[in-house]
Amino acid sequence: MKKREKTQKRMTTQRRVILKVLKNTDIHPTADWVYQEVRKELPKVSLGTIYRNLGTLAEAGEILELNYSNSQSRYDGNPNPHYHFRCQSCGRVYDLPLPYRPEMDKEASSTCQHKITGHRLEFYGICHYCRRANSEKSQ
């Protein structure tokens, strides 16, 4: 029951380009990758602006921040809840075409006294790209 932020958000050129970049890729990029892309269009943009806007957009529910793992966050232009696969070899993140299961929250709620509002599920292993690279290497 958090009170809505009072400050209203402005649609700036920078925010528009950042959002566009994110909506047009499915690689779940890091903040730095977004920075490099946005720079192609707005050469003077700063990394601080990228972070600030990614935060603003995530807070507004327009994108997802995938901050599993304590190294870098990755961002997803698709804000609908869905599951991911993360490659332990290269770090890439992929979407998985699995149905989202809100009933798991209910099941979990019945086992404890916490108020459960959602869950995050991430699979890991070796991605098809790295598997191929490895089998080529070992030949």
Next chain:
Amino acid sequence: MKKREKTQKRMTTQRRVILKVLKNTDIHPTADWVYQEVRKELPKVSLGTIYRNLGTLAEAGEILELNYSNSQSRYDGNPNPHYHFRCQSCGRVYDLPLPYRPEMDKEASSTCQHKITGHRLEFYGICHYCRRANSEKSQ
């Protein structure tokens, strides 16, 4: 089927105390909390030693590193796969008494070409402790 590390690990006083501290709590502490606890017994221990040993123990499969979220890692003295609940208000992590579901890996595998070896599932919301604190505050 990862190849065993060649270098053999020594059981030092520091490592023993760190492991003991972790096995005797269920709060999924941060490295710094472990540091403070270990210092009560070994006042000269350094934070670097804590981090090195937590890494070694996690690699050896004796503990789990819960590095969801890109802030601080938390550590779990129970190395068996299980699910957690994280409070979005205070950051505490709790175990959930839900059965672990290895069959989800098979189901996910059938939807893609990646080699899936496991998954991590974390529920979130507001913990019972914070709920109580909030309702008291608003009275």
Next chain:
DNA sequence: TTAGTTGCAAACGCTTTGCCGAAAA
């Protein structure tokens, strides 16, 4: 006009690492 936003650079916080003396085996 005015309150949110930007670019810049410095600061931050957690974690890792290099060095050398200490201690397991």
Next chain:
DNA sequence: TTTTCGGCAAAGCGTTTGCAACTAA
């Protein structure tokens, strides 16, 4: 004796923030 490990402090790295100028509304 050999080889890993620990204490210390500095470095690393992704991210955040303070500030003055700028700009959307």
